[in-house]
Amino acid sequence: MGDEMANLSGDNSKILLDESEMPTQWYNIIPDLPEPPPPPLHPGTHEPIGPDDLAPLFPMGLIMQEVSTDSYIDIPGEVLDIYRLWRPSPLIRARRLEKALDTPAHIYLKYEGVSPAGSHKPNTSVPQAYYNQVEGVKKLTTETGAGQWGSALAFACAQFDMECEVWQVAASFEQKPYRKAMMEVWGATVHPSPSDLTEAGRAILAQDPNSPGSLGIAISEAVEMALQADTTRYALGSVLNHVLLHQTIIGEEALLQFAKVDEMPDVLVGCTGGGSNFGGLSFPFLREKLAGNIDPTIRCVEPAACPSLTQGEYRYDFGDTAGMTPLMKMHTLGHSFIPDPIHAGGLRYHGMSPLVSHIYELGLVEAEAIGQTECFASGLQFARTEGIVPAPEPTHAIAAAIREANAAKEAGEERVILTALCGHGHLDLKAYEGYIAGQISDYDHPADKIAAAMESVPVL
Amino acid sequence: MGDEMANLSGDNSKILLDESEMPTQWYNIIPDLPEPPPPPLHPGTHEPIGPDDLAPLFPMGLIMQEVSTDSYIDIPGEVLDIYRLWRPSPLIRARRLEKALDTPAHIYLKYEGVSPAGSHKPNTSVPQAYYNQVEGVKKLTTETGAGQWGSALAFACAQFDMECEVWQVAASFEQKPYRKAMMEVWGATVHPSPSDLTEAGRAILAQDPNSPGSLGIAISEAVEMALQADTTRYALGSVLNHVLLHQTIIGEEALLQFAKVDEMPDVLVGCTGGGSNFGGLSFPFLREKLAGNIDPTIRCVEPAACPSLTQGEYRYDFGDTAGMTPLMKMHTLGHSFIPDPIHAGGLRYHGMSPLVSHIYELGLVEAEAIGQTECFASGLQFARTEGIVPAPEPTHAIAAAIREANAAKEAGEERVILTALCGHGHLDLKAYEGYIAGQISDYDHPADKIAAAMESVPVL
Numbered sequence: 001m002g003d004e005m006a007n008l009s010g011d012n013s014k015i016l017l018d019e020s021e022m023p024t025q026w027y028n029i030i031p032d033l034p035e036p037p038p039p040p041l042h043p044g045t046h047e048p049i050g051p052d053d054l055a056p057l058f059p060m061g062l063i064m065q066e067v068s069t070d071s072y073i074d075i076p077g078e079v080l081d082i083y084r085l086w087r088p089s090p091l092i093r094a095r096r097l098e099k100a101l102d103t104p105a106h107i108y109l110k111y112e113g114v115s116p117a118g119s120h121k122p123n124t125s126v127p128q129a130y131y132n133q134v135e136g137v138k139k140l141t142t143e144t145g146a147g148q149w150g151s152a153l154a155f156a157c158a159q160f161d162m163e164c165e166v167w168q169v170a171a172s173f174e175q176k177p178y179r180k181a182m183m184e185v186w187g188a189t190v191h192p193s194p195s196d197l198t199e200a201g202r203a204i205l206a207q208d209p210n211s212p213g214s215l216g217i218a219i220s221e222a223v224e225m226a227l228q229a230d231t232t233r234y235a236l237g238s239v240l241n242h243v244l245l246h247q248t249i250i251g252e253e254a255l256l257q258f259a260k261v262d263e264m265p266d267v268l269v270g271c272t273g274g275g276s277n278f279g280g281l282s283f284p285f286l287r288e289k290l291a292g293n294i295d296p297t298i299r300c301v302e303p304a305a306c307p308s309l310t311q312g313e314y315r316y317d318f319g320d321t322a323g324m325t326p327l328m329k330m331h332t333l334g335h336s337f338i339p340d341p342i343h344a345g346g347l348r349y350h351g352m353s354p355l356v357s358h359i360y361e362l363g364l365v366e367a368e369a370i371g372q373t374e375c376f377a378s379g380l381q382f383a384r385t386e387g388i389v390p391a392p393e394p395t396h397a398i399a400a401a402i403r404e405a406n407a408a409k410e411a412g413e414e415r416v417i418l419t420a421l422c423g424h425g426h427l428d429l430k431a432y433e434g435y436i437a438g439q440i441s442d443y444d445h446p447a448d449k450i451a452a453a454m455e456s457v458p459v460l
Numbered sequence: 461m462g463d464e465m466a467n468l469s470g471d472n473s474k475i476l477l478d479e480s481e482m483p484t485q486w487y488n489i490i491p492d493l494p495e496p497p498p499p500p501l502h503p504g505t506h507e508p509i510g511p512d513d514l515a516p517l518f519p520m521g522l523i524m525q526e527v528s529t530d531s532y533i534d535i536p537g538e539v540l541d542i543y544r545l546w547r548p549s550p551l552i553r554a555r556r557l558e559k560a561l562d563t564p565a566h567i568y569l570k571y572e573g574v575s576p577a578g579s580h581k582p583n584t585s586v587p588q589a590y591y592n593q594v595e596g597v598k599k600l601t602t603e604t605g606a607g608q609w610g611s612a613l614a615f616a617c618a619q620f621d622m623e624c625e626v627w628q629v630a631a632s633f634e635q636k637p638y639r640k641a642m643m644e645v646w647g648a649t650v651h652p653s654p655s656d657l658t659e660a661g662r663a664i665l666a667q668d669p670n671s672p673g674s675l676g677i678a679i680s681e682a683v684e685m686a687l688q689a690d691t692t693r694y695a696l697g698s699v700l701n702h703v704l705l706h707q708t709i710i711g712e713e714a715l716l717q718f719a720k721v722d723e724m725p726d727v728l729v730g731c732t733g734g735g736s737n738f739g740g741l742s743f744p745f746l747r748e749k750l751a752g753n754i755d756p757t758i759r760c761v762e763p764a765a766c767p768s769l770t771q772g773e774y775r776y777d778f779g780d781t782a783g784m785t786p787l788m789k790m791h792t793l794g795h796s797f798i799p800d801p802i803h804a805g806g807l808r809y810h811g812m813s814p815l816v817s818h819i820y821e822l823g824l825v826e827a828e829a830i831g832q833t834e835c836f837a838s839g840l841q842f843a844r845t846e847g848i849v850p851a852p853e854p855t856h857a858i859a860a861a862i863r864e865a866n867a868a869k870e871a872g873e874e875r876v877i878l879t880a881l882c883g884h885g886h887l888d889l890k891a892y893e894g895y896i897a898g899q900i901s902d903y904d905h906p907a908d909k910i911a912a913a914m915e916s917v918p919v920l
Contacts, residue, residue, distance in 0.1 A: 012479045013544040019472045084473040085556075085847045096545075096619075114574070116847025118886070158844045159556075178638065181889035184896055185843050383645050384618045387545045387576030426578070426886035429641035436644055 013095060015257040017088035023252040024080065025072040026245045029283040030355070032071065032290055037358035040326040041316060046460055049326050056227055057234045061131035065242040073245065075127070082126045082159055086115045087249070091257035092421070096385040098405065105408035106263065107401055109421040110254045110281060113388065117182070119423030120277050121152030121237055124246035128235045129156035138231040139163035143193065143218030145273070146172055146345035146393065147179025148423055149237030154188035167193035167201075167221045169348070170213035171341040178427040193218035200224050200322040214338045215274075215349045216321035223324050238274025239319060239328075239353045247280025250420065255284050258418075265296045265418035267404050271396040272300040272309065272367075273346045275353030277422040285418075286364060296418075300356065300367040301400040303375075305443045306339040308332060308352040309360055309367035311450055317351060317457045327458065330357040333446075334453025340443040342372050343431035344392035350453065368400065371442035375399045376435040379425070383432075391423035392431055473555060475717040477548035483712040484540065485532040486705045489743040490815070492531065492750055497818035500786040501776060506920055509786050516687055517694045521591035525702040533705065535587070542586045542619055546575045547709070551717035552881070556845040558865065565868035566723065567861055569881040570714045570741060573848065577642070579883030580737050581612030581697055584706035588695045589616035598691040599623035603653065603678030605733070606632055606805035606853065607639025608883055609697030614648035627653035627661075627681045629808070630673035631801040638887040653678035660684050660782040674798045675734075675809045676781035683784050698734025699779060699788075699813045707740025710880065715744055718878075725756045725878035727864050731856040732760040732769065732827075733806045735813030737882040745878075746824060756878075760816065760827040761860040763835075765903045766799040768792060768812040769820055769827035771910055777811060777917045787918065790817040793906075794913025800903040802832050803891035804852035810913070828860065831902035835859045836895040839885070843892075851883035852891055 030036060039048040051063045058066070065073060075083070094107040112120035132140060140157060143166070144150030150166035157164035166188050168180065173192035180190045193213045194201035200220035204211050211217070219236070226234035236243060258264055268285055270278035278300055288294045300309055308331045317332040319325035330351045333339075337350040352360075359365055372392070379395035381402070382388070390398055397419040408415035425432065434440045490496060499508040511523045518526070525533060535543070554567040572580035592600060600617060603626070604610030610626035617624035626648050628640065633652040640650045653673045654661035660680035664671050671677070679696070686694035696703060718724055728745055730738035738760055748754045760769055768791045777792040779785035790811045793799075797810040812820075819825055832852070839855035841862070842848070850858060857879040868875035885892065894900045 014479065016476060016478065018476065019474065081473075116843075116849070122847075155847055178886070178889040181893040182849065182886075185840060185849055185889065185892045187844065380645065383576075384647065387615055389576070389642065389645055424886075426638070426642075426884075427889075429638040429645065429887075432645045433641040 013093055015091040015260055017253060017256055019084050021256060022083065022088050023249055024075055026075060027248040027252060027284050027287065028068055028071055028073060028245055029287060031069050032287055034362060037354055038329040040328050043323060043327055057223065059132045059135040059137060059233060061134060062128060062242050065245055066240060076130060079127045079130050088253045089114050091254055094386050097382060100381065100385045101402065101405050103405040103409040104413060105405040105415045105417050107405055108418045110250055111421045112250065113421060113424035116155050117148060117151040118426065119148040119152065119391065120247060120250060120280060121149045122155055123249055123280065124243045124276065125152040125156035126159065127246050129160045129162060132233050133160040133162055136231065137233045139165065140233055140235045141165045141222040141226045142235045142237065143167045143215055143222045145169050145215045145348055147176050147427065148346055150190065151179060151182045153235055154183040154186035157188065158186040164188035165225065166190045167195060167218040169193055169215060169218050169345060170211065172345040175343065175430065176427055193221050195221060198224045212341050214321060216335055219320035220322035220324055223320060238276040241355055243276050244279035244353060244355055247276045248283050250280040251282060251284030254281065254418065263416050264294050266416045268296050268298045268418045269301055269397055269400040269404065270420045271347060271393050272302050272352060272356065273349050273393065275356035277420050279353060279356055281420040298365045300365060301396045302367065302369050303342055303344055303347045303396060304369045304371040305342045305446060306348055307369040308350065310369045313454065314357060314361055315457055316460055319351060328354045330354045332457060333450050334456045336456035337449065337453035343428060344372065344396065346393045370396055370399050373440060373442050376440060378402050389425040390421055391425040392428050394420065394422045473553055475551040475720055477713060477716055479544050481716060482543065482548050483709055484535050486535060487708040487712060487744050487747065488528055488531055488533060488705055489747060491529050492747055494822060497814055498789040500788050503783060503787055517683065519592045519595040519597060519693060521594060522588060522702050525705055526700060536590060539587045539590050548713045549574050551714055554846050557842060560841065560845045561862065561865050563865040563869040564873065565865040565875045565877050567865055568878045570710055571881045572710065573881060573884035576615050577608060577611040578886065579608040579612065579851065580707060580710060580740060581609045582615055583709055583740065584703045585612035585616035586619065587706050589620045589622055592693050593620040593622055596691065597693045599625065600693055600695045601625045601682040601686045602695045602697065603627045603675055603682045605629050605675045605808055607636050607887065608806055610650065611639060611642045613695055614643040614646035617648065618646040624648035625685065626650045627655060627678040629653055629675060629678050629805060630671065632805040635803065635890065636887055653681050655681060658684045672801050674781060676795055679780035680782035680784055683780060698736040701815055703736050704739035704813060704815055707736045708743050710740040711742060711744030714741065723876050724754050726876045727757045728878045729759045729761055729857055729860040729864065730880045731807060731853050732762050732812060732816065733809050733853065735816035737880050739813060739816055741880040758825045759860065760825060761856045762827065762829050763802055763804055763807045763856060764829045764831040765802045765906060766808055767829040768810065770829045773914065774817060774821055775917055776920055779811060788814045790814045792917060793910050794916045796916035797909065797913035803888060804832065804856065806853045830856055830859050833900060833902050836900060838862050849885040850881055851885040852888050854880065854882045
């Protein structure tokens, strides 16, 4: 081992940027697309909605970003100051994993686990809290799947002295008790969802008192509560345009980091739940691809148990289970779809970001679905070679990267692979314990469940 | 808030080093001290021990470091390659905490939570595994208190394809189940201590079947097992000279980082359990102080429930509970002392590193003890301002830093404070939940327990 290892010396494992190099604008991909995404529709009238329709839920600062046609939007100074607590995030060259795989591929990971909440989510929770606070909002409500988003919003609210109330999907509330504690450390209040605090929650509990919950149900609860007070608004951790916009700082930094090592990715793979981590990493690269500067393959990776892109339909559907949100044209499994309780709670969402769905329909990105046992095996191999224990969500991205690295070996190609390691798995260790003990399996192909849930999609 | 926050812009929150700037030597403070520390003694003969006496427990590479009189020791290339996965670690300027405290002090923290195991411990677990592997050792045994050291050794063994068996103090095994899972992710086997696998464990269980355990007991168990096989050795996560030596990379990096911002600490505070985090940060600064280049106050901070420096005696005592280790001259509460189950499990040790004890006796460093409720309050304030949730151990250091910052405010002085944020608290969140729920209190002053335990100290 000695001589081989010594060869690694002299080459950085991490490509870092100084705080002074941190991008100061978010990138809005919409003006650069060959056609704009279809508009959201009012749930009652089925007419396109305007900014005013969203005002009960979101502050105008975010609504204007949601519908913006500007290519770049300045990041406010206060947001930059908070970003600096952990950004720029490192780009990691996974040399020890490459060695273990004996692959000629170069595997890079943009690591967002360095944030206080341990994922990419604070990139948007901080500006969301900021724009709300500027408009006098005192409290934010939200849902959380794996707990990553709820933690991130709790952290952001602590920075702006705002209240934060979180509905955590019941399956995750059970699996990840430390997430609740983390949210409380930052001052938030946390409820398991479905709860008896809302009409939406009570309706689900009446049907199934042991419901494992879903992101769709938790969204209904948080939205319902936000509508009950003038100084309360709702915050969404993924799916919407402004959320993906905030996340583009990931890809902008990664472009600067690749320039430093004089490489560019041939393949970019990112895990997709609501699409914010994937969009954040990939959109700046897609801009360069659309401009003809680079030509990477860009691919979404979703869980086999919740395959909205690969098995869902591209239709107008609700973002939540109770049908309270606007109708959005997106890849959906049906808003009544309740995914099996896989450990990647952040990917258990029936729909896909309308913007990512649109870009997929345009043929600009690919998609594949991977089962959770292959993902955990990949996560474990990563932890044992590179040290970092990945969250269950990015193990999907790592599994896809390892597939690519093996294909490169097969082909004898020096392929450059980029993926997003969007969070650490410190609060998901029980899932790994279960995997090691052989207690985790892939769920059956969810075709029947999907067919049933698709009947809940409105016919326009 | 707006205008005040904007003033933070333009000043880095993190002082980073490139991997190319990482120190390539460890610093041995012993030759620079006015007199050498007293030698360890054989537990039977009470004569000074030589390298051969330690050979059943440690590889010769580490034993020679333990007794070295060289000022600098080269870090092997393979160890540097693994360090590069997370090092150099950031030096954080806690601007938002300073603002919350309204203090003129500058508060810097050297943050070791970026390592895979989440603490400073891999700085020594990696070279310890390396030197053992070079000499053909196949398996390492160890104890762990908070679980930080066990995790660190599990990670290191995974890097060198070695087996790892860990005895985790029972109180911590109960409080921190995720630590066991983390060790298993890296391939280790974990037992609660006292266990029925060893004579030492069985003896304790016979007296108290519900013993919460202690580091001293767990050390006895791990040492006993290491002595039973030729290719098995024992690894210690603190206390010994070679461990403190490996940790000096922390202070060496911090010196380079302070040079970048053209400041130097007026006060350095670090938490002490076995002394490795404190020694690692402070020894390079102490070298500069002894050379007359700087003049900081250097202070150990220990838990009020386990006050080895402030209330223990400086005497020869055993490092473990069963009396199997050499006798070391150190500040001790008596090797039979079992500390109350405070959450800072890594600080629950009856003794203090002989080297730190010696330096304290020489009057080169100070010490204070702080109760755990003040520490948790300080940790919570830190988390809500700076984002990072600290482990319970460094909340002692943060509490001391906040005391200093408040004193600076009182005095109207621009004091520069440095402390070690030696680990994150992601796996300690249940402790914070308990604190927030008002379920954590300081334990009574342990004078009676100390007096009783001091009777276990041998009279030479």
